[in-house]
Amino acid sequence: xxxxxxxxxxxxxxAEQAALISARTDLGAAVQFTGLVxxxxxxxxxxxxxxxxxxxxxxxxxxxxxxxxWPDTIGTIIHRHGRLLPxxxxxxxxxxxxxxxxxxxxxxxxxxxxxxxxxFWKREEWADGxxxxxxxxxxxxxxxxxxxAP
Amino acid sequence: xxxxxxxxxxxxxxAEQAALISARTDLGAAVQFTGLVxxxxxxxxxxxxxxxxxxxxxxxxxxxxxxxxWPDTIGTIIHRHGRLLPxxxxxxxxxxxxxxxxxxxxxxxxxxxxxxxxxFWKREEWADGxxxxxxxxxxxxxxxxxxxAP
Amino acid sequence: MVTLVYFAWVREMIGADSxxxxxxxxxxxxxxxxxxxxxxxxxxAAALADRSCIRVAVDQDFATPTTPLGNPREIAIFxxxxxx
Amino acid sequence: MVTLVYFAWVREMIGADSxxxxxxxxxxxxxxxxxxxxxxxxxxAAALADRSCIRVAVDQDFATPTTPLGNPREIAIFxxxxxx
Numbered sequence: 531x532x533x534x535x536x537x538x539x540x541x542x543x544x545a546e547q548a549a550l551i552s553a554r555t556d557l558g559a560a561v562q563f564t565g566l567v568x569x570x571x572x573x574x575x576x577x578x579x580x581x582x583x584x585x586x587x588x589x590x591x592x593x594x595x596x597x598x599x600w601p602d603t604i605g606t607i608i609h610r611h612g613r614l615l616p617x618x619x620x621x622x623x624x625x626x627x628x629x630x631x632x633x634x635x636x637x638x639x640x641x642x643x644x645x646x647x648x649x650f651w652k653r654e655e656w657a658d659g660x661x662x663x664x665x666x667x668x669x670x671x672x673x674x675x676x677x678x679a680p
Numbered sequence: 681x682x683x684x685x686x687x688x689x690x691x692x693x694x695a696e697q698a699a700l701i702s703a704r705t706d707l708g709a710a711v712q713f714t715g716l717v718x719x720x721x722x723x724x725x726x727x728x729x730x731x732x733x734x735x736x737x738x739x740x741x742x743x744x745x746x747x748x749x750w751p752d753t754i755g756t757i758i759h760r761h762g763r764l765l766p767x768x769x770x771x772x773x774x775x776x777x778x779x780x781x782x783x784x785x786x787x788x789x790x791x792x793x794x795x796x797x798x799x800f801w802k803r804e805e806w807a808d809g810x811x812x813x814x815x816x817x818x819x820x821x822x823x824x825x826x827x828x829a830p
Numbered sequence: 831m832v833t834l835v836y837f838a839w840v841r842e843m844i845g846a847d848s849x850x851x852x853x854x855x856x857x858x859x860x861x862x863x864x865x866x867x868x869x870x871x872x873x874x875a876a877a878l879a880d881r882s883c884i885r886v887a888v889d890q891d892f893a894t895p896t897t898p899l900g901n902p903r904e905i906a907i908f909x910x911x912x913x914x
Numbered sequence: 915m916v917t918l919v920y921f922a923w924v925r926e927m928i929g930a931d932s933x934x935x936x937x938x939x940x941x942x943x944x945x946x947x948x949x950x951x952x953x954x955x956x957x958x959a960a961a962l963a964d965r966s967c968i969r970v971a972v973d974q975d976f977a978t979p980t981t982p983l984g985n986p987r988e989i990a991i992f993x994x995x996x997x998x
Contacts, residue, residue, distance in 0.1 A: 544694040547714070551767070555719035561787075562712040564697070565780070565914055569705035578913065579838055581906055584890040609913060617701070621914050630715070630795075630998075631823065634788050637711075641780060641914060649887070649906075650913025651838035663839045666910030673781065715998055728997065729922055731990055734974040759997060771998050780914075791998055799971070799990075800997025801922035813923045816994035 532597045532605040532625075532640070534589035536580070538612040541622050546606050550626045553604060559630040561637040563623040569616035572657040576664075578611040578620065581649035585609075592643045600636045603627035607640055609648060639677055646674040682747045682755040682775075682790070684739035686730070688762040691772050696756050700776045703754060709780040711787040713773040719766035724805040726814075728761040728770065731799035735759075742793045750786045753777035757790055759798060789827055796824040834867070836877075837908035840884070843877035853899075860886050861895035863905065883909055918951070920961075921992035924968070927961035937983075944970050945979035947989065967993055 543564055551557055567576045593607055605625035614620060623640045627633040645667075652664040693714055701707055717726045743757055755775035764770060773790045777783040802814040835848040857863050864886070868878040878884060886893045887906040899905075919932040941947050948970070952962040962968060970977045971990040983989075 543697075547693075551716065555721070555766075558716050558718045560714040560716065562714075563780070563784070564710040564712075566701065566708050566710065568708045568778070571705070580913070581835070581837055581887070581908070583835075583904065584887060584906065587890060616705075628718070630713070630791060631819075634713070634784070634791075638784050641784075645780075645914035646911065647892070648913045649837070649908065649911050651909060652912045653838070663909065664912045666912050669781075670914075730997070731919070731921055731971070731974075731992070733919075733988065734971060734990065737974060795998035796995065797976070798997045799921070799992065799995050801993060802996045803922070813993065814996045816996050820998075 532593035532603075532607065532636075534586060534593045535606070535608045536586045536589065537608065537610055540610070540619060541608045543619070543622055543624065546608070546622060547624045547626070550604055550606060550624055554626075556628045557604075557626040558628055559633040560624070560626040561630075561633040562625075563621075563637050563641050564619050565621040565641075567614050567616050567618050567620060573616050574655040574657055575613050575615055576620075577613045577653045577655070579651045579653065580611045584649050585611075588648050589644070592640060592647060595643070596636045596640050599639065600627065600632045602629065603632045603636045605636060605640070607644065609644065609650065611650065642670070642673040642677060645670040682743035682753075682757065682786075684736060684743045685756070685758045686736045686739065687758065687760055690760070690769060691758045693769070693772055693774065696758070696772060697774045697776070700754055700756060700774055704776075706778045707754075707776040708778055709783040710774070710776040711780075711783040712775075713771075713787050713791050714769050715771040715791070717764050717766050717768050717770060722807040723766050724807055725763050725765055726770075727763045727803045727805070729801045729803065730761045734799050735761075738798050739794070742790060742797060745793070746786045746790050749789065750777065750782045752779065753782045753786045755786060755790070757794065759794065759800065761800065792820070792823040792827060795820040832902055833904045835904060835906045837906065840877045840908050844871075844873045858899055859895065860888070860893045860897045860899065863899060864895075864907075867907075878907075885910055916986055917988045919988060919990045921990065924961045924992050928955075928957045942983055943979065944972070944977045944981045944983065947983060948979075948991075951991075962991075969994055 608622040623637045625633045625636045655661045758772040773787045775783045775787045805811045833850045836844050864878050868875045888902045915936055917934045920928050948962050952959045972986045
């Protein structure tokens with residue numbers, strides 16, 4: 531089971547991992563990914579817009595896909611939306627498994643697909659008053675495609 | 681820079697990551713691996729023996745190798761020794777990078793090499809009074825070998 | 831009637847969060863929908879000018895230019911996603 | 915003189931953490947050292963019986979059976995590591 535949550539408030543990564551680990555006795559490996567707003571010079575804030583009717587359903591579909599690929603692995607994904615300040619966490623993927631390779635692979639897979647399939651858009655506000663929409667990276671699409679069956 | 685520490689006491693994974701992230705402003709990705717004593721039914725404790733003259737030096741060599749492979753990535757590895765109880769954390773690898781793939785790869789590389797090159801040996805104590813040395817897994821050697829140049 | 835919803839700079843360039851329209855009967859694919867939408871205003875035309883930067887979801891499922899439209903209730907049009 | 919240090923079940927089967935010895939001059943490789951050590955006691959023999967389960971570090975560097983010994987100060991003998 532991999533749970534998905536969408537929220538504006540911050541998350542407590544350590545508490546999320548502790549809750550996950552307490553669920554089973556056979557977990558020897560826990561992996562956690564945290565995505566952060568970079569504290570680039572002059573960046574005032576990052577606002578995440580999303581598609582309310584689709585976002586959580588898409589996150590849950592990605593989570594179910596990961597759970598099917600790595601059935602021994604459990605996890606939680608949390609994605610924030612709204613206005614975030616430099617250094618704040620945006621996204622958390624936390625996984626736990628009896629097998630280290632599975633915990634790593636599931637976390638990596640989940641991030642690659644959140645980057646390319648979850649309907650969020652980032653807009654940067656800069657100190658000079660300008661703002662711009664962040665462009666999608668080709669590398670993210672390539673990272674996601676590696677998980678497709680040949 | 682990837683720092684290495686060897687200690688008997690527990691670690692605070694969240695504090696280690698926070699310290700790492702505060703070091704630079706360009707870090708958008710943080711990955712953390714925690715290895716735990718599995719809470720197998722009947723397991724009383726796990727004792728980690730190590731080779732004092734070699735352990736920290738070997739951990740530092742692995743850390744330096746990872747830092748050379750992913751120069752934009754920083755991290756901390758902490759390995760405990762001594763007697764640990766079921767559910768307790770054994771090892772922490774925490775990395776941060778401007779690039780998600782680098783943070784993941786460096787953490788995975790560090791774990792694969794800690795498993796195969798750091799001179800630790802685990803001994804399990806069971807509720808029936810027996811004890812046994814944990815056997816090395818072939819899968820760990822294969823995981824480490826994938827990082828060797830062809 | 832179908833509700834079109836727009837996000838990010840597609841929303842800003844079109845100047846609306848959403849619009850509810852009757853689609854001409856001959857519009858049967860996502861590509862045909864975008865061609866027709868682009869004629870509705872200069873803002874629509876500008877937003878949809880570079881189709882390589884346009885993504886579409888039909889009733890909350892990602893679609894491609896050749897996806898048949900059927901009778902959707904909601905079609906979302908937006909740039910490539912940048913979450914995570 | 916060289917100090918041999920033992921870990922985990924190698925230590926337990928030999929019955930000592932370490933021993934300091936003068937090695938015969940003709941012992942020039944790790945493999946030759948293990949062959950010679952195995953003759954020292956039944957415990958040594960039992961500990962070193964399956965060489966596929968024995969790892970060696972010479973002056974804190976991992977060695978292979980063919981590694982030349984030189985004049986080391988410390989040689990460690992142990993099972994495959996199980997940390998992490």
